Amino acid sequence: MPEELKQRLKDAGINFVRILWCDNANVIRAKAAHVDYLEEYIDNGVGITMAQMALPVMYDSVVPETGLGPVGEVRLMPDWSTLTMLPFAQGQAQVISDMVISEKGTIWEHCPRGFLKRQVRHLEEQSLILNAVFENEFFLLDKDAAGKLIPSDDTVFSATGSMNIHQEYIHDLAEALISQGLEVEGYYPESGPGQQEVNIRYADAAQAADRQVIYRETVRGVATRHRLIASFLPKLFEDKAGSGCHLNFSLWRNGENISGDDQQPTGISAEAGAFIAGILEHLPALAAITIPSKTSYRRIRPHFWAGAFRSWGHQNREAAIRVCKNKAGTRASRFELKTVDATANPFIALGAVIAAGLDGLQRNLNLPQEVDQDPGLIPEDQRKNRGIDLLPRNLGEAIDALRQDRVLLDALGPELAKSYIAVRQNEWDNLKDLTLEEEVALLAERY
DSSP states (O other), X not given: OHHHHHHHHHHTTOOEEXXXXXXXXXXXXXXXXXXXXXXXXXXXXXXXXXXXXXXXXXXXXXXXXXXXXXXXXXXXXXXXXXXXXXXXXXXXXXXXXXXXXXXXXXXXXTOHHHHHHHHHHHHHXXXXXXXXXXXXXXEEEEEOTTSOEEESOOOOTTXXXXXXXXXXXXXXXXXXXHHTTOOEEEEEEOSSTTEEEEEEXXXXXXXXXXXXXXXXXXXXXXXXXXXXXXXXXXXXXXXXXXXXXXXXXXXXXXXXXXXXOTTSTTSBOHHHHHXXXXXXXXXXXXXXXXXXXXXXXXXXXXXXXXXXXXXXXXXXXXXXXXXXXXXXXXXXXXXXXXXXXXXXXHHHHHHXXXXXXXXXXXXXXXXXXXXXXXXXXXXXXXXXXXTOOBOOSSHHHHHHHHHTXXXXXXXXXXXXXXXXXXXXXXXXXXXXXXXXXXXXXXXXXXX
């Protein structure tokens, strides 16, 4: 196997293989192995310090409260099923890794990918599969003479003018995604100037998170080749649309989508209803995981179509969870969680959503009443009576909610919960007083 893999890579002109991991701050990082010495990495992976999971987004400085420091090493063990040749980086390939304790041969407790796999196994114990896809919005940017980031065009939603301007980039991006096994379903320019949305096909939960990493890398890599900057930061311009990363998902059993039920008044199956009720119950704490940056909360506001209220509704784009029906319009086919953006580690975010949904299933929670209008237009006293709460107003409030959510903390496990919360708390403490312009200067090219 090692020789076959090595020869395959050499035949493809590959010199380096990037071994990727995604940290608590959702920065995608890698170490690269030269193909001539790949055998060493196939069996043993590559070592990194445990402190890599203790870094905030701002800089490479360890957050002491994580409990991680200079002592200790884990191995990045490549999952060769995720190997892709990089069309935007000639002579290089990439593979996504698991974090393993070498002396034990077990997944490290702080490994985000390991956390998601545990939640997937819990679903499988219920004979369930969750299919999902992250639906990304991102901006294409240039720099002006002073080095300030500016939109690459000045168009509006679905403007064909933007399609014309960016046709070469979008074509190359689609080809790059397809060559790596991500099926491209469609594309349109989004509402903001220079903002784009390119949609890919769903996969099972574990693959969906891997695909999100590949997607982000590809969008940014192809942009670099076109002398553009691609940014997934939730808010770049105060008076323009923000960028979400909606999580679309459905529940399956024995190859059948069980999300909907024609016999239910809501069109939602009893199991899916309990699953959604669990997500809604834990949504304030989930916010610290799915919208986990200070900048996220510039987007999560009423009347911004971002799901600022804890609610659900059929085709309601102001509700946190939008229900989409089948073609006949008789039952639910999938759900869209709008309170997600691309500053979220996809493994931790999807794993936490599953954990919340499983809690709803195990407790057989009832789905709240549907919200069939903009919840921001419902009088406050009526919203309160119906449990249609505003989500946390900032990352600090969301972290406080997570600290009090026993279900999510237990799902994460004490080690990952500690390091994750410490990193995000450090980011909040250091970034909470920044202006939007300062946030963009610091973070636009991180995400």
